[in-house]
Amino acid sequence: MKITGIYPHILDIPLPYPIKLSFGEMRSRRQMYVEVRTAEGISGIGEVWTNHPVFNAESKLILFEKCIIPLLKDREFETPQDAYAFIEKNLLETGAGRQWGALGHIMQAVSGIDIALWDIYSRLKGLPLCKAINASCSYRPIPAYASGLGPDHIEECVERALDRGYGKFKLKIGFSESKDLENLTLVRSLAKDRELYLDANQKFSGYKEAARRLEAYSKFGFKFVEEPVSCCDMKSMRLLRNDGYTVAAGENSYTKTEFSNMLWTDCIDILQPDVGKCGGITNMLRIAALAKSAGKSFAPHMFSSVIGQTASLHVLTAVGGLFMEVDANPNLALSSLASVAPFSFRDGCFYPDDCQGLGVTLDKDFASKYSVL
Numbered sequence: 001m002k003i004t005g006i007y008p009h010i011l012d013i014p015l016p017y018p019i020k021l022s023f024g025e026m027r028s029r030r031q032m033y034v035e036v037r038t039a040e041g042i043s044g045i046g047e048v049w050t051n052h053p054v055f056n057a058e059s060k061l062i063l064f065e066k067c068i069i070p071l072l073k074d075r076e077f078e079t080p081q082d083a084y085a086f087i088e089k090n091l092l093e094t095g096a097g098r099q100w101g102a103l104g105h106i107m108q109a110v111s112g113i114d115i116a117l118w119d120i121y122s123r124l125k126g127l128p129l130c131k132a133i134n135a136s137c138s139y140r141p142i143p144a145y146a147s148g149l150g151p152d153h154i155e156e157c158v159e160r161a162l163d164r165g166y167g168k169f170k171l172k173i174g175f176s177e178s179k180d181l182e183n184l185t186l187v188r189s190l191a192k193d194r195e196l197y198l199d200a201n202q203k204f205s206g207y208k209e210a211a212r213r214l215e216a217y218s219k220f221g222f223k224f225v226e227e228p229v230s231c232c233d234m235k236s237m238r239l240l241r242n243d244g245y246t247v248a249a250g251e252n253s254y255t256k257t258e259f260s261n262m263l264w265t266d267c268i269d270i271l272q273p274d275v276g277k278c279g280g281i282t283n284m285l286r287i288a289a290l291a292k293s294a295g296k297s298f299a300p301h302m303f304s305s306v307i308g309q310t311a312s313l314h315v316l317t318a319v320g321g322l323f324m325e326v327d328a329n330p331n332l333a334l335s336s337l338a339s340v341a342p343f344s345f346r347d348g349c350f351y352p353d354d355c356q357g358l359g360v361t362l363d364k365d366f367a368s369k370y371s372v373l
């Protein structure tokens with residue numbers, strides 16, 4: 001694969017209502033994807049995480065222009081892993097990445113390049129991406145859970161998810177204790193005895209606050225708590241595990257080393273790398289292997305577009321994992337950005353269809369309507 005061009009695209013997609021999180025608010029969906037073109041005449045696309053803050057995407061344009069494009073344009077690689085090793089050596093481990101102090105920011109951009117290269121690589125081989133990762137993988141249903149619930153619009157989201165066959169739900173917490181309790185009561189009444197998960201988005205200040213809040217919420221019966229404290233606060237996560245909670249984290253972790261450290265400190269049960277943040281498919285496969293070798297669960301985080309969702313589903317098909325996270329709010333980046341996507345959804349599961357590469361064809365009209373470049 002000889003890279004002849006790298007083209008980042010920014011979309012600003014409207015939302016019917018702002019998405020509120022314990023740390024901030026999204027008033028529209030800022031999505032970024034990157035297109036990589038090759039001398040072989042095949043191009044690929046990849047997701048670059050840009051949801052938050054709102055200037056995230058624009059700041060990445062400088063990164064692409066000054067750093068990524070000069071490093072990779074006109075270079076030739078046999079495999080996506082070869083390209084990743086080159087990037088790791090020249091950008092992440094040394095050079096601009098560390099000096100700049102922008103490791104996570106760079107990892108998000110590199111993720112898009114890596115996914116696009118896997119798209120190209122598998123299409124050159126005439127394979128669906130999952131088969132390019134693991135030729136012997138078999139197609140099977142991938143269970144999904146309805147995510148992004150709360151703090152408002154819960155009733156409509158849960159009812160829509162129930163209609164679509166979801167049997168697992170994740171509620172955002174970390175607002176006031178009374179709001180969290182009100183929402184837990186509502187979700188339990190709507191979802192009945194179906195599986196419930198909680199996501200605090202790192203809100204609680206440390207073990208003491210997290211333990212007190214979770215104790216108050218435990219009567220609602222949740223299966224795991226995600227990012228109860230800062231993802232760097234491994235000691236507090238470990239203490240919560242000692243108290244009997246199942247802890248999930250990973251969406252704000254970058255590099256294999258960060259995931260290794262979480263395993264080494266035994267502070268985590270479920271590893272949740274995001275394919276648009278953690279270094280793309282190449283690094284996600286390494287993290288999934290780490291999880292497997294440590295006897296932990298692997299469950300991709302996803303709150304972006306159909307591009308990242310499809311890449312994650314290919315990885316789950318290729319190497320297995322717990323389930324797929326799906327934003328249960330109205331999300332045009334999932335429902336309308338692609339005219340073709342290779343995983344159909346029914347009864348709370350994704351089912352793989354045959355495709356070439358990633359298998360996502362963008363709806364050009366939709367993409368150009370919301371392009372802000």
Ligand SMILES: [Mg+2]
Nearest residue numbers: 199201226251
């Ligand atoms: Mg989360």
